[in-house]
Amino acid sequence: MFDRKTVRIDERISWFSEVRHLLSPMSGVTDRPFRAICRDHGAHMGFCEFTSASGLYFENEQTWKLIDTEGEPGRVGIQIFGQDPAHMAAATRLLLARRMDVLDINFGCPAKKVVKKCGGSALLANVPLLEEIVRAVVEAADGFPVSAKFRTGWDDASLNYEEIGALLQEAGCVWVTLHGRTRNQKYRGHADWDTIARLVDALDIPVIGNGDVVDGDSYRAMTEHTRCHGVMVARGAIGNPWLFQQMDAVDRSEAWVPPSFRAMCEVNRRHVELEVQQRGEKTGCMVVRKHIAKCFKGYPGAAHLRKLLYAEETSAGMIAVLDAAARAGDPRLGADLVRNPEDLAS
Numbered sequence: 001m002f003d004r005k006t007v008r009i010d011e012r013i014s015w016f017s018e019v020r021h022l023l024s025p026m027s028g029v030t031d032r033p034f035r036a037i038c039r040d041h042g043a044h045m046g047f048c049e050f051t052s053a054s055g056l057y058f059e060n061e062q063t064w065k066l067i068d069t070e071g072e073p074g075r076v077g078i079q080i081f082g083q084d085p086a087h088m089a090a091a092t093r094l095l096l097a098r099r100m101d102v103l104d105i106n107f108g109c110p111a112k113k114v115v116k117k118c119g120g121s122a123l124l125a126n127v128p129l130l131e132e133i134v135r136a137v138v139e140a141a142d143g144f145p146v147s148a149k150f151r152t153g154w155d156d157a158s159l160n161y162e163e164i165g166a167l168l169q170e171a172g173c174v175w176v177t178l179h180g181r182t183r184n185q186k187y188r189g190h191a192d193w194d195t196i197a198r199l200v201d202a203l204d205i206p207v208i209g210n211g212d213v214v215d216g217d218s219y220r221a222m223t224e225h226t227r228c229h230g231v232m233v234a235r236g237a238i239g240n241p242w243l244f245q246q247m248d249a250v251d252r253s254e255a256w257v258p259p260s261f262r263a264m265c266e267v268n269r270r271h272v273e274l275e276v277q278q279r280g281e282k283t284g285c286m287v288v289r290k291h292i293a294k295c296f297k298g299y300p301g302a303a304h305l306r307k308l309l310y311a312e313e314t315s316a317g318m319i320a321v322l323d324a325a326a327r328a329g330d331p332r333l334g335a336d337l338v339r340n341p342e343d344l345a346s
């Protein structure tokens with residue numbers, strides 16, 4: 001339905017022609033359970049949270065734990081960051097034995113601890129080093145597809161996304177993802193979709209647009225505005241894996257039916273179970289909280305439901321609260337679901 005730009009899809013990623021809705025890498029968020037939940041709701045591809053190439057190279061156990069893709073169904077990408085071309089190349093060689101469909105390089109992270117070592121978005125201000133890194137990774141990948149994700153520049157005075165995009169294409173990246181913000185902007189203000197549109201025009205390879213897509217309307221607006229090959233979503237998917245169904249409905253020109261309150265409870269229940277399987281009882285329960293809180297935000301009684309869930313220290317307790325909430329009904333239909341805990345316990 002969209003007038004997307006016709007692009008050159010590398011034969012190594014012929015499967016990418018139909019990949020339109022991607023779950024962005026998010027540190028501390030896009031673990032395997034969340035990727036599974038998003039995939040269940042129609043994400044065409046998911047990414048592990050970014051990992052330090054040096055951490056992989058020095059065999060840091062915690063870093064390797066983030067790469068947990070063995071046997072993962074569907075399309076999945078691994079993302080690395082770093083400032084040392086030799087470590088980036090070494091990490092690439094190690095990762096080739098892992099289950100992944102693409103290896104992505106992070107040139108967008110604005111976090112101080114990454115930038116001060118000249119990794120992530122700091123490389124936008126050091127183009128020669130960025131080039132050395134992408135060439136080292138592509139060479140080490142030995143024919144395995146490499147992509148890159150980056151921002152529009154370090155700051156408004158040094159926008160260089162077109163130069164970087166052309167460089168990445170020339171160095172052999174199979175696609176690029178542009179987050180339409182500068183490093184200095186971090187997550188403030190709006191993503192500038194004009195920059196994405198310009199990059200789409202300038203490159204032959206697919207450009208994935210990223211920034212501020214939170215529902216079907218914004219998905220449609222970004223795709224129409226930029227003609228990008230696909231859209232990557234990050235914050236909008238937290239607590240809202242239905243975002244992928246919304247985008248799918250837009251692609252099919254169909255109306256989207258929001259999930260029932262019961263379905264929301266059931267998905268969160270499954271998320272609790274998966275996180276606990278993956279990370280153990282304590283961490284699993286902690287990690288899933290932010291998703292649940294975001295999911296019910298804005299519902300009548302949401303604050304109370306959150307309080308009840310946060311008071312639970314075990315997955316069994318959290319699941320009991322969610323099951324009771326599901327039984328109690330849909331607050332949008334007027335049920336005063338969570339006015340007091342006794343209602344939920346019944």
Ligand SMILES: Cc1cc2nc3c(=O)[nH]c(=O)nc-3n(C[C@H](O)[C@H](O)[C@H](O)COP(=O)(O)O)c2cc1C
Pocket residue numbers: 024025026027028029049050079106108109149179210211212213232233234235236
């Ligand atoms: C909690 C959090 C963690 C993130 N971690 C990563 C990461 O590991 N790698 C990456 O490329 N971008 C990361 N990002 C940036 C997002 O992938 C995305 O580019 C940005 O949030 C803009 O998209 P959005 O408007 O859909 O959220 C992170 C963002 C958030 C909010």
